[in-house]
Amino acid sequence: MPYDHPPQDDSTRRDTNRLQTGALIIIAFAVVLFLLVQARFILITLATAIILFSLTSDVISFIARQRIGRFRIPNALASLVAMVLIAAALLMLTSVLLAEVNTVLVTTLSYTERAPSAIASLFAWMGEDSEMAVLNALRSANVSSYLRSAAGQASNIMQATVLVILFVGFLFAERIWFETKLINFVGNEAQAARVGKIIASIIHRVNYYLLVKTVISAFTGALVFLLAKAFGLELATSIGILTFVLNFIPNIGSIVATFLIALITHVQIGEAHITLAIFVISAIIQFVNGSIIDPMLMGRALRLSSFGIILSLAFWGAVWGVPGMFLSVPIMVMLLVVCSYVPGLRPLAILLSREGLPETEQMLDQPIEHDLFGNERR
Structure with a gap:
């Protein structure tokens, strides 16, 4: 008589399924994390290009709807003009940034000899032994090699800029087909319209x-410049x-x-x-602009948890370094909006x-407007 295995009850089967699902989630997360780290340069430039494209796509649509008498600005012409302006602005900003980095590096080298003593003097209140320990540690550091490494990293900015311009150019070239592709991809016009509204909500908030x-960063930078100049x-x-x-790093x-x-x-004045x-x-x-003016202008436009922002900052900073810190909030905004409309991720x-x-499902059909201080009016 053959041996019959006792049948598994439902609870055992559910536990097994949960264990398998958990293992698959861990494996998938590890694979995605590996790909994020290995392809970081391409992914960072692609994410930057998508953000720049989203910033200008609404403006292009607005320009294309305008008329000058009987003449209507073609969509292709508006896209071409926008592409040229974006390329010129990115190249100019990159050149200015590289020039400033070079200035900082050259000036830092001139301060290399007296910088350790000036920094160590900040620890004089802890005692002479602590001050000497800090001074010896700073003198043992090879500052020149660090500066050369920083200069080498800065040279990659121009390569990234060129790649971002190419990505944005191809996005502009295919923007007129996005709606058709979305409908064919989803296979349902109503569902495609819903996805389009979700994408529009993400673009609006970012x-x-x-x-x-x-605006806040420019105002803060101008005040700090005047302070340093004074x-x-x-x-x-x-x-x-x-x-x-x-x-821009929260x-x-x-x-x-x-x-x-x-x-x-x-270091300079002593x-x-x-x-x-x-x-x-x-x-x-920094406190007035960051803790008073910034929240007042933002209002409830983002609805992001402060603790969530710190976690996003830490995660993307660990994965993508400094560029990840700049992109952490836009990525978190995207995740928040997407998870709001997916029942399993709510x-x-x-x-x-x-x-x-x-956000709720009803909010997709309500236009979002803001007053001067960023408070929502629906």
Whole structure:
């Protein structure tokens, strides 16, 4: 008589399925993480190109709808003009950034000899032994090799810029077919329209975030430039530009910019009271712009959890480095909107949202407008 295995009950079968599903999720996450790290250069440039394309696609559509008498601006002409302007702006910004990096590196080399003593003096309050330990550690560091490495990394910016321009150009060339491709891909016009509204919501929120962040960062960079100029710092222009750029990194960027200007001041001037004054004034500027003006303008436009922003910043910074920090908030906005409309992922959207109230299905059919301070009117 053959041996019969006892049948598995439903609970055992469910536990096995959950175990298999969990293992598959872990494996899939590991594979995706591996691909994100290995293809980081291509993926970073592609993500940047998509964001630039989304920033200008609505403007192109608006221009193409305008009429000059009986003449209507062709969509192809509007796309070509936008492409030329984007390419010129990216190349100009890259050239300015590389020039400022070169200025900073050259000036830093001139400060290499006195910088260790100036930095070590900041630890004098901890005792002479601590000051000497910091001084010896700084002198043992090969600053020149670090600077050459930084210069080599900066040269990759131009390659990335050219690749971003190519990506944006091909996106512009195919933008007129996006709607047709979406309908054929989904296979249902109603579902394609829903997906299109979700994409439009993502573009709207990312564009609004970048617009407000650019205005606030430019204002902060200008104030810090005037502060550095008032105290006669040699790198006033570079400090202002770096402050503008670093403020796109949420939370951490403003802190780094504040300590950077204080460090440069102490190395150049060497007066503790002047360094403290610049540090305090710069910190006040960053606090007012980042904690008062920025939230007031953003309003509830993003609905992002502060803790979620920190997690996104840490994750993408670990995966893609500094570029990942710049892209962390736009990526989190995309995840929040997508998870809001996928029933199985809605719990994740609740965790990512600030008040635990992500978007609902009804919001897709309601146009989103903002007043001057970023408060939503529906």
